[in-house]
Amino acid sequence: MDAAGNLYGTTYAGGVNAKGSVFKLSSSSGGWAYTSLHAFTEGTDGGFPYSDVVFDSDGNLYGTASAGGTLGNGVVWQIAP
Numbered sequence: 001m002d003a004a005g006n007l008y009g010t011t012y013a014g015g016v017n018a019k020g021s022v023f024k025l026s027s028s029s030g031g032w033a034y035t036s037l038h039a040f041t042e043g044t045d046g047g048f049p050y051s052d053v054v055f056d057s058d059g060n061l062y063g064t065a066s067a068g069g070t071l072g073n074g075v076v077w078q079i080a081p
Contacts, residue, residue: 007032008061010049015039019047020065022079037061037079042068046075 001007007025015021019040025032040047046065053063061079069075 002055002059008037008053010051010053010063012048012050017041017047019067020049022049022053022061022063022077038077040065040068044069044075046077049077 005027009023009025011021011023013020015036016039019042021036021040022038024035024037026035027033038045040049042048046068048067049063049065051064053061055061059080062076064074064076066074
């Protein structure tokens with residue numbers, strides 16, 4: 001959760017490429033608004049994320065993916081939401 005109360009997470013599969021995604025949920029009119037932040041391709045960006053997400057002090061979001069990357073063995077990814 002960020003300072004504004006938005007929730008962040010990943011899906012292991014799904015997304016437009018069926019390789020997983022990173023998303024944000026924002027409070028909206030008594031419910032939640034969904035925003036897709038990234039759809040993994042299993043290329044150099046990775047695929048099939050499986051870790052919790054963490055923030056650094058600048059608000060960048062980090063996690064790991066179990067596939068893709070330069071050698072095909074996964075990546076640590078970063079998103080600046």
